[in-house]
Amino acid sequence: MPKFLIQATYTPEGTKGLLKEGASGRRSAVDQVVTGLGGKVEAMYFAFGADDIILIVDFPDPVSMAAVSLTVKASGALHTRATPLLTLDEIDEAARRQVAFRAPGM
Known part of the structure; x- marks a missing residue:
């Protein structure tokens, strides 16, 4: 299953929702x-700094990841x-291809 690293930052409205709902x-x-969508959350962490949340997720295909990304x-x-993660x-x-x-200019 393709694996993805997701990094996200809450908007002010999203942060209000997080405060109300909790982690x-x-x-x-x-x-x-x-x-x-047939996937699995491998890891989910909250952070502070440039990113508020970091996830590693598995999806059956890249289209499923795209669907979630668009909706969110x-x-x-x-x-x-x-970011797609490769084993x-x-x-x-890939190196053998x-x-x-x-x-x-060459």
């Missing part, structure tokens, strides 16, 4: 969304970014 309430909401961003409660085996496979490439 466990948000975890339940995240679990419901992810499992509803449309809510206006969070600013998010998702060592996947990088080894031949790619025809010519650098600019």
